[in-house]
Structures are given as structure tokens and as C-alpha cells.
Amino acid sequence: METNYPSGSSQGSAGIPGSLTGSSSSASGSAGTSSRMREELSSLKRDLDDLMSRAADLSERELSEARDKMMMKFSDMRTAARGIAEQARTQINQGVDVTSDYVKEKPLQSVAIAAGVGLLIGALMRVGRD
Secondary structure, three states, rough: OOOOOOOHHHHHHHOOOOOOOOOOOOOHHHHHHHHHHHHHHHHHHHHHHHHHHHHOOHHHHHHHHHHHHHHHHHHHHHHHHHHHHHHHHHHHHHHHHHHHHHHHHOHHHHHHHHHHHHHHHHHHHHHHHH
């Protein structure tokens, strides 16, 4: 389903440059995944800008195909973002559980740590106002 355009540039299916087909992020490694998401968002923006600049020259069918491909890519990115959010939620819940267990096991140490952190924050805020 390759479409040829008079511009002569190399283009993917439906005439949109870039990798609109088969691009989905895996949710392995949050740092790598988030940078891949940024790259895919940039790619989506470039593809959309290119489509908008050539929209007047495209037929209804070509516009429809390009829109469908972009919506599929957007859907893939949204699914990957949900995976990242779920990973973050799991890690936060684990951190809360570990902290809760620590406070239950060592309540006096926990109070002392909280007081120390409070004093440190208070001192930093006082220095910031002076």
C-alpha cells in the first residue's frame, strides 16, 4: 500500500516520512523507555508537520490512510505511557511499603530521622529568606 507523491522524497506507507508502521515502545527500563517516548513524540510531531504542509496535495484516501497510521502510532504511545505509569505506581507502592515497615520496626529512629529532616529543611528555608 505504498503511495507515490510528486515530492520525490523517500516516504513510508501512506506517504508519511519516518517510522509510522510497527513502532511501539516496550516498557523495559524506565529511563530508556522515556527517552524512546520523547523520540517517538518528536517523530510524530515531524510526521504531523509534514502531513500538514502537504495536505492540500493529497487525496481524501491518502489523508485518511495517513490519519489512520498516525492515530495507530499515537495509540501505541499512549499504551506505552500507561505501562510506564503502572511501573511508577508499583515502585511508589513498594517504597511506601518499605518505609511503612521500617517505621513499624523502628519507630523512635523514624521520629528522630523525621525531626532531623524537618530541622534541615527549616534551616535551608531560613537561609533562603536571608
